[in-house]
Amino acid sequence: MDTRLDNKKKIALSAACLILFMVFVYFGDIMIRPGSSMKMLITVIEKGSIFALVAASMNLLNGFTGLFSLGQAGFMLIGAYTYAIFTIPADSHDKVYQYFNGGIIKWSIVEILESKLGLAGHYLGMLIPMLMAGLLVALIGFLIGIPVLRLKSDYLAIATLGFAEIIRAFFQWNTLGPLTNGSNVLRKYTTYKNAIFPVMIAGISIAIILLLINSTYGRAFRAIRDDEIAAEAMGINLFKHKEMSFVISSFFAGISGALLAMFQTTISATPFTTVMTYEILLIVVIGGIGSITGSVIGAFLFTAASEWWLRGLDAGKWMGISSSLMRPGFRKVVFAILIMLIVLFYSRGIMGDKEFSWDGFFAWCKSRPAAVKAWPEKRKASRAAKKEARAVKSAAKARAKQAKEEKEARKSSGEGLFTPLVLADHVVVFEKEGRNG
């Protein structure tokens, strides 16, 4: 019996799941009181969805276009600042820009639109700076891309990393203080009220990325990733497509930067270091390079583990175990070791390069009982294989040792010093094969 669903049912099922999730997030954020562990879940969903977006944008570059770029933190920084600068309320400017005479921009887009359009204006006033953030980052990505995208793999990585650092230095520059507040924090800007906001923005953005990947452009990106020369021979304009992928990725990194600014409520350039880029890259790796679903799952797991599940490791008590080893910072060590294990032994990540599909999901669920039943057998087989491999290795070692001993013995007895070398074992006769032979 074929249990595959038709497309209509699949869409309905996906929509139902998404709506349920949205409702849960919306009411969860309103009703759950702060301090409970369920509230932690909402926070994880908020932050996780922001990182899911930036991870997806990085995956578009690294996983789908094969461009190893490490500039994501810098792009997020520009996005965060652009959003914050344009939404600080007019009467807070003097407090925020206290060292720069209230800054040069004395108005906030949110306030202007709110006074004209009411509540709709409030949300529009949040969306427009966010879009501006994305577009500005896209423009900067475009400009950076022109020189940088001509470079090959590692050089590209280092050059983008370098640009991210330049951006960070630029935003901390005192001369730009009236705009960026120098090395002081920006605060008091408009933020969202409910966790549904970042979830929805991130969801829509990721959906757009998915649509892009499944379009002709997406196929061109993948062709470039798999073989640049072959792709060029097929008529794909390498530079144009690389630039396109880079600009789109920068745009969404900018949007996620704006969301991060809202999530954190204060923003400064200091935390947007290479470490942040590394973390985003590790999310992509955990989820699977070349899988957007994987990036989303990876982002939620990463945030949940670092913000929630492993918190106890810092506090000294975790899952009933308490130890003097557990003091602040221990969580990150355990976490880094876990990531190293994934990178070394499970390098395909959670999803590999596959995307989520309902067919795949049901098939997976169905195969579970059989898989669980087959597990002991499988384990036994793998153990036996390992044992055999070990036996072969030790036998080879023993043989090598024996040969060495024989050689030594021959040498010490003087025998074999003048005997001709026997090559017969090593001579392989190559017979001519082919039509002419």
Place this chain on the structure above:
Amino acid sequence: MDTSGSRQASRTYYLRKNIIMGLLHTWLPYILAGIAVGGQYALIAIGYTMVYGILRLINFAHGDVFMWSGLIMVYLVTVLPLWLSVILVIAFAIVLGTTIERVAYRPLRTAPRMSIMISAIGVSYLLQNFALYITGGLTKTYPSISWLQKTVKIGSATTKMVTLITPVLTIVLVFILVMLIKHTKIGMAMRAVSRDFETSSLMGIDINRVITVTFIIGCALASIGSILYFSNYTGINPMSGAMPGLKAFVAAVFGGIGSVPGAVVGAFVIGICENLIKGAGWTTFSDAFTFVLLIIILMVKPTGLFGEKNLDKV
């Protein structure tokens, strides 16, 4: 007529001399500091350039090995005499570097290049986090080595002994290293492996041994560099390896990756320029300059100053 002309000439001569002396007077301290920092970057850059030459891998963890040897020095000096701790620090860096290679890079030798680079980033992340745990995120005071901290006077500038020692020591070490690469069997093996990985393994070169030796040399030099570098800066925290590491890598690229003398020249250029920029009052951009230089060199001459041309084969 004639005498006034010569008087004019001598006046301009003295004026020029004064201007030059004045400039030297203002800039000499920065140039000296730049040479010192350049030498320290050079010692780190050699590790990058040699590893890249052989494995085609940016060893992102190298900067953290550098930072860790600084940290270990802080802890060792409290219990052991100075000379012993210096030796132990170098030994520690070697052990750490080779362990990283054995555990994180060797199993991925046949994997795609991207995954080995990700592994390097993972190791860097682990080392930084572990240092954060050990130090509790605090900046540790680097032990002052009185002999290196002695003040000396050069012309109009007063500076520390370490500023003078660094370039000399760097050049001596690099000279020894170049001799090693040129005239010993292992050096020849290194050159062969960096030219063609597979062919040299077919020729009976023990690749793993060559790689281990490369890491030993790189890490030993980085730990010597860390002693000199942190003597100048006194403070050390888990993040203090990242920036020098990146700069040293840029130096390696600037000089042509895979070339030891190139890395040294690149490091001195970066060190001096960085300090001149600081002297001009643009301290915020002294780090950014390095990356501007990187991007310019990659645009103009991607193989670096002394690099060999590499053609892509289909």
